[in-house]
Amino acid sequence: MRRVAIAGAGLAGLTAAQELRRLGYDGEISMIGAERHRPYRRPPLSKEYLLANDNDNDNDNDNDSDNGVGVALAGIDDLSVTWLLGHPATGLDLVGRRLHRGALPPVPFDALVIATGVRARTLPGAGELRGVVTLRGLDDARALRAALTTRPRVVVAGAGFIGSEVAATLRALDLPVTLVGPGRVPLRRPLGDEVGAIVAGLHRAHGVDLRLGRRVAGVTGTGRVERVHLDDGTALPADLLVVALGAEPETEWLRGCGLRLDRGVVVDRHGLAAPRVAAAGDVARRPSALLGGELVRVEHYGNALEQGAQAARALLGVAAPFDPVPSFWCHLYGHRLQSAGFTGTGYDLRLVTREPDGRFLAEYHRDGRLVGVVTAGFVRRLTTYRQSLTKEYA
């Protein structure tokens, strides 16, 4: 194996490259990225990045080594890889072992890592109105941050992690925010009703106009958004609509290539989608031992790291079956929600502890077995839970 191609220059792709080098692989690595940026950290984009002043040491440019305010990843400069940035991979020839990039020369490989992540869902029918934005990449975040300087009235469509975080962050800037979500409570699907209700309380306490059980049906305006319409007929005046309706795995470019695609690139317990073809990060769907072998796709930072490293091991043939216990964190008004394992409406929620100061701990069970935990504030207990989840299902 002398040539490794990595499709997707994000966190999982970078980690795969770093792990290949750490394990002594000294052949070629080509990193193919749709964005013009080298890999960076996305979590700050819905948090402190939006709070930073645009002029604050934001020295990012096209071929940056430092992608600006607090999003740089360590160790990129020491990595000897060929960066093929600014153009997406458009097709995979599994037999001929080549990655296509539109009219550009294809990239030949002996082994491949697919790490193309997800893209933000857009609002059907939102058209081309200015002031309607999604938040996935650094360019999105920069555009959003620039839009905030005019102190817009903001509507956020979607009360998941990113929608909730953006709402909280914009309240810290004292902007008027309306948060629209289809569920009974924010974060209902990933965290369940009772934890979602705690989050709803936080939003309300911080002045967010919560519209629950509602969807954004459309937007109107001349040239730019002026009104956001809900499915109950309400028209909200707005200068900015942040569309945070979740994400879709970036797999279109793989259609028809022969890999199993099923709401993501399906991989085995080693992280392989085919011989010498691994997939990692937000785009990958793997069987989880914790859930009895059910296929899961996890959109969390730590998961991209663990699977990226596993992809490298799989390509080098040193992979052991591996079952990372997912975990996320999410910032809301100075509270930090943190998880271990699987959480959400699909499991039985048990609120174990709830303190008046906002701290809480909730367990999630399936068929009587613990599969996940969420906390605000009880971090040490979370680490203990995580260790036992890891041990039990390793």
Next chain:
Amino acid sequence: MRVRVDMTLCQTHAQCVFAAPEVFALDDDDELVYDATPADASWPAVEQAARACPVQAIFLDGD
């Protein structure tokens, strides 16, 4: 080899504890405590912990 955590950056995300529990831990007040000179065998896990830290607060100095 040495580990240093910038405690002014640390936000107790515990990702390092998940990655390298033999080196990083939380004390009774949920403050991070860690072994600044871990055994060589722990090093791969420590490197993973440094990468996993969401605020990039962990710094590693080679030998």
